[in-house]
Amino acid sequence: MGAETNFLDIKDVSTSFKINGKYYDAISHINLEVHRDEILAIVGESGCGKSTLATTIMGLHDPSETKISGEVNFEGTNLLTLDENGYNQFRGAKIGMIFQDPLSALNPLKRIEDQISEVMNYHTDFTAEQKHQRVLELLDQVGIVNPKRTAHQFPHELSGGMRQRVIIAIAIACKPDLIIADEPTTALDVTIQAQILDVLRDIQKENHAGIILITHDLGVVAETADRVAVMYAGQIVEDGSAEQIFDKPKHPYTRSLLRSMPQLDKEDDELYVIKGNVPSLQKMPSTGDRFAPRIPWIPADVHEKEPVMHEVEAGHNVRCTCYQSFSFPDEMGGATA
């Protein structure tokens, strides 16, 4: 267990962006652990800071526009203390990242082969021939039917699903220990989604990698994740095993998310809708429960003043104690109109 907990340990990480000369927190005080051989899903609406967390781990932020505090300990190194060169030893080699938009994430003017082998130029001492073989092997591994042909093509000649596979091939080219997948299936249709998720799982088994899967699609989470962290407005509001989150959700936000998912076995005409929006960075409340404005029927005094994480079960944590007295309006009986 000791070696495992040291794999990826995110401690009290906050990232803030400069907007009109002032810094605003996009994520605040994030604590997370990721282990080998596990898929940790991070879920939440758009604008909750999921991608910011991913790019913070990867060190992709422009230091002149962002302030980052805390520790990202990866295999014994605090990544946040590294300079650009130091980071480059990890990026691509030990940490691979899969991006969301497969068209814009590929350079339109380079052949697929060059884009995949580029990552090997910096982290391996393969010969040109070895790199070529590895490219074909990778394309085959991510399920591309004719690797030789695809290797010679340009991104615009491929379909969305194929481009996403290429992105995955780039991320796994050097067999990284940690893979961060930022909405890897959002731009794809459902059949391709399932194939892509299969590819991810296969790779994980092969390399014993840890995967951070960022998504807002709870269906994807239910299918793939071992553990789940729910993010709201830059904070983690609940985390636990997939069973704990899906079977015994605690936090009002988690419960709202699950309730707004269409279910085949229920014949409800209307889907639950969470009122309001995620607050923008400048309008983030500095104190109190950040989700409170979106469940206005819950009296303010049930929220903690400074909500902190509480362990409700081994490995299952929830922010704030408001979950104890939370229920949806229609579950409260005739008491409220």
Next chain:
Amino acid sequence: MWKTILRRILIMIPEVIILSLLVFLLAKAMPGDPFTGSINPKADPAQLHHLMKMNGLYDPWYQQYWNWVVHLFHGDLGNSYQYQEPVTRLIGSRAVNTLWLAVFTTILTYCFALPMGMYAAKHEGKLPDSIIRIYTYVTYCIPFFVILIIGVWIFGYVLGWFPTTGSISATAGPGFSSAASRLYHILLPGILGALFGTVNVVQYLRSEVIDAKRSDYVRTARSKGVPSKDIYRHHIFRNSLLPIAAFAGYSITGLLNGSLFTETVFSYPGMGLLFINSISYRDYTVITALVLIYGILNLLGTLLSDIILSIVDPRIRIE
């Protein structure tokens, strides 16, 4: 790709026809005639009328246009009234001079502008960026002929470093010596044109590089662990230079137009100077021929841009 190019060339045909018609009619619409200034003012007006008639200047305009076009297809652009020389020969030698000047200025412009644009974009929002931006806008704001006149005065007249007239020294021998003398004569106009003509390329390149810097594929490259200097070399600069390369075809035509000023100030025997002289003499045949050539060169410049772009950008190659 050949299909695309062929289609572009076919589209040019009606463009050239309309252009030629416009050019011809506009030249006809100019007041004055080619002979009044060149014959004895006391001569009999009947004689003038006779001359006009002999040269077909009293024919209806479509007749004159048709004659002009027929001759055009035989490579005959008529005789210059002013120089009493075939227009083709007159323009031929000057076109070469103008082309040299334009190509030389273009090359120099890119030599100055490309590093400036890249450097500005790399240090976006910082001091070097501001200095370069101010430089390009200031040079853009000063009328070019003012620069030329001041340049000739300082470097040609006061300091005497460069020749102020002509395209080649009368004492230049054949071969290398003649080439060197030609280069020497276009050096000052070329440098001035380049130093004060950077704004387009610099600002265009700067915004392209800044866009590329923020693009998702650069983020992908960073996530591969590619060092920043290689990202600039392999991803940002290459991708940003594409539209600039395409722009080159077009910018040459811009310089041809700019040659009007340069050649006049430097008395450089090119098409621009010929054009200005011909206008003052109402030398119709030369004017129409020159405007037509300028127009066709502009069309060709655009075509060249399209061809360059289709070669360098794989996304346009298919079709």
